[in-house]
Amino acid sequence: MESMKYVIGVDCGGTKTEASAYTITDGELLETTTTGFGNLVVDYSKAVANIRQAVDILLQTLGAGDCQMIVMGIAGIDSGGFKQKMAEEFSYLPVNPVFLNDAQLALYAILKGQDGVVVTAGTGSIMLGLVDNHWYRAGGWGHILGDEGSGFDIAKKAIQHVLHEYDSGEETSAFSKEILTFFDADDVFSLAKKVYQVDKGEIASAAQQIGTLATDYSQAQIILETAGETLAKKTLQLINKAPLAGKPISIGLNGSVIQKNERVLEAFTRYLDNCQLPYDLHKKEASSAKGAYYIYKGEQKL
Missing domain, CATH: 3.30.420.40 (ATPase, nucleotide binding domain)
Known part of the structure; x- marks a missing residue:
């Protein structure tokens, strides 16, 4: 059914990986699962295994055929050739994943797909801006x-x-x-x-x-x-x-x-x-993983 088609957002952090599925029609949360850390720099193999486990659980629970998009927000994904490596790691998925850094995924979630700035200040800090599909950055240098x-x-x-x-x-x-x-x-x-x-x-x-x-x-x-x-x-x-x-x-x-x-x-x-x-x-109202819904919504002009 159309109402059960969904997208998956994966927020890959230093302590946990949170994967959530949302309906494509109204962004309703269908299912969430949490596994271990998803920071590729800490331990690449373990992080990939944790991310894969989280995504696979949702696909098995909701049906891979209804998945329309998978977006992964991963700290440090922009460096070290990680995007290409991750594309190969997850080539088995029913759709080609979109890889962003975790702050980009958070911007989509918090601003609900609109242009603007997100200030991230947790263990580290970074400022990102999105204007007309162009990204701008200050900080985030470790x-x-x-x-x-x-x-x-x-x-x-x-x-x-x-x-x-x-x-x-x-x-x-x-x-x-x-x-x-x-x-x-x-x-x-x-x-x-x-x-x-x-x-x-x-x-x-x-x-x-x-x-x-x-x-x-x-x-x-x-x-x-x-x-x-x-x-x-x-x-x-x-x-x-x-x-x-x-x-x-x-x-x-x-x-x-x-x-x-x-x-x-x-x-x-x-x-x-x-x-x-x-x-x-x-202020943040939902998990960063919901950024996947707004990315899909923007691409489909829903």
């Missing part, structure tokens, strides 16, 4: 070269504050003691050692704790507000090179830092307001 305003960046600044106190011969502040406790470190030496031993996701997880500490500690407030302003500045960089100026700009919010931390969001919007930028904010 935790060593960029990721300004991200969870990792927030955590790094808090850690640097602890180290700065030590280097300056200052007494360890109550805020710094909270950071040491979070990382289960007795002193700055064990803190530094731990930071270099764990992955960036574990470091970035401190951002949530810093959000909690902002109630009592001004240093946490400063770090969070700086993150919000930094994200706003990167967003303006993107807007200035995309043909978006002079019209109200749709800005989508994606990632825990910008979605869930009110201090970061307030600093972000305050900076944009001070620049007298006309914009509308769009």
